[in-house]
Amino acid sequence: MDETTTAGPAPATTVGPAPVGPAPAGTAPVGPAPAGTAVAAESGGWLELLADDCSPGDIQRLRAALLAGADDATRRRVESEAQLAETIRARLADRGRDARELRVRDDLVRRLASLRDSAGLLQEVVAQSRFLLGVDVAYIMLPTADGGRLRIDIVDGSLGDTLQGVVLRDGEGLGGEVMRSGRPLWSESYLDDGRLRRVRSVDSIAVSEHLGGILGVPLRFGRSTLGVLLAADRRPRRFSDHEVELLAGLAAHAAVALRNAQLFEENQRAVADLRQSNEALKRTDELRRRAGELREQLTAEVLRGGGIPEVGRAVARAVGLPVQVLGADGARLDAGPGTDDIDVVAVTGSAPERWLSGQEPASRTAIGRDHLAVVPIRMRDGCAGCLVAVSDVRIGDETVRLLEIGAMTAALVVATERSVAEAELRTRGAFVTALLAGDGDDAELRRRAVAADIDIDAIGVVVVLDNAGQDERAVAAAATRIAAELHGWVAQHADRFVVLARQHDVASVRARIAALGDGDLPAAGGIAPAAGGVAAVRTAHEAARQTAAVLLALKLPGAVATAAEVGPYRSLFSHAGRDDIAAFVEAALGPVLAYDRARGRDLATTLEAFLGQSQHHARTCEQLCIHPNTLYQRLERIGELLGTGWREPGRTLQLQLALHLRGLAQTLAPDVGRRGNTP
Structure with a gap:
């Protein structure tokens, strides 16, 4: 560096004392002396020069002017005065620098005290750090x-955005070491400093930013370190103690x-x-008021x-929304206005039974x-x-709470209706039991019919639902719906x-029942016509009961049929019919059945499976789980018992019919007299 650079006044962004002492030997002032220097030389004083905020060059020029032609004593005095003037000038420069820094710091402190946003505060800190340290x-x-x-959150002066978001662990890099130790640290050339624990990805970013000297100081509040403030040059740089103290003071x-801003944000x-809590309390109070009003309205509706339907409308x-009430089967239980346009299946993509069966959470869902x-x-x-x-729009918790209150009232209404229905069912059940069992004369039965609110002369069709005692609730619900649809009694x-x-058209009744069950009832349904009166109802009930029993025997548990449609099978319920069928079965299968009884075998089952598989050997073996040789031996024995020609079409049809009737007879035989019935 030349003399002007070394001894000149410090720029506004440069921090550090100027060199003190006489000019190097052999140097001479550059250019003509300013007028002020001449005046000072003529007066022989240095104060005028220092008062004019002179530069080191001005002092050297005055010194040279005073030394020209001076004797030894004068030269010693001038040299001493010149050195003293240099010292005073340097101290004045330091005071000026300190004053400038103090003004900047005071201004920064006032601005920091007014900031409440952490991001804005930190951005102001990094900007002032660049200014103060240059x-x-x-x-x-x-x-x-x-x-x-x-993580590097705030950056000022970066060439791009590579520094933003860089992450270090404690002890990694210069910043991580400052955070770990809680003490200031600087490096003259970061990329060449072997003291630091390096991170390859961070080094590549430092290379792209051309970082050289870096100074880092902790942001300390009490015993806590809130972060690290770093200042860096794009050239190697040694940081003075004054610069370290300056940045540390700024960091403090x-x-x-920053802590005040954090406390403000927390506040x-x-x-x-x-x-929000106050708003929640207000909403809670409002919900309690609305819930109380809804309870009063629902109570009034129930008492009336x-x-x-009335519960749904209330x-x-x-809630100010369309509401509909569905039963456990997904069918509508209400007919409130404004609800016909709600298609739950279209909205949800699945039937409500998914919620009712527990496959979906029974709560709010979007x-x-x-x-x-x-x-x-x-x-x-259950549900x-x-x-x-x-x-x-999104349905809030308040609306769901009101719906839950409505659901509790609906449960009370359903329980009451069930109790009434069960009481009516017991009363009517006692009457129907007496009617069908033949207890009492016609006059007594008619009086009991009036007490059970049944018009026995108006009965035109009797329907019996039988599912062999399984899922009684579902069958009861189906019977209730059928009775309501047909305006009858259950x-x-x-x-x-x-x-x-009350209907008299059996075909119409059958169609309506099939429609109610959507083609699949929870029980087999038998239908028989009745002409009204005690005897006719008994006869119709027996025919309908037998029809339902036949459907169960035929493995059609959800089907519905009239007595006429299963007429040929109903002969199994009479003694004469069963005797005729037994004779037919004996004539067709007698030798095979006798062989099975005598030897404890089951050739009849093998024969039924063989004919059922259209005389296909492999499928028969698979069905019976037997070896082909075993099947051939059994078929050979059956041939010996039934004689030649038993595989002919006419004979196989006779054998299959006999096997089918035999199976039905065995299934229906316990039904005769089953559950209190008589043939």
């Missing part, structure tokens, strides 16, 4: 949420301001949480004798653009249905449900 780049590293790493102010969040008014709330009607013995509400008799209908 560096190319300044940045701040803050701990990540997990507390185990540091920044740490206090703001606390205020927001408190405001209202049912499920809940719809309370589907597509619509929001659907499904709240179950819970009973002690009796659900309340459904649909909205174009009762339970001998583990079966009997519907006494």
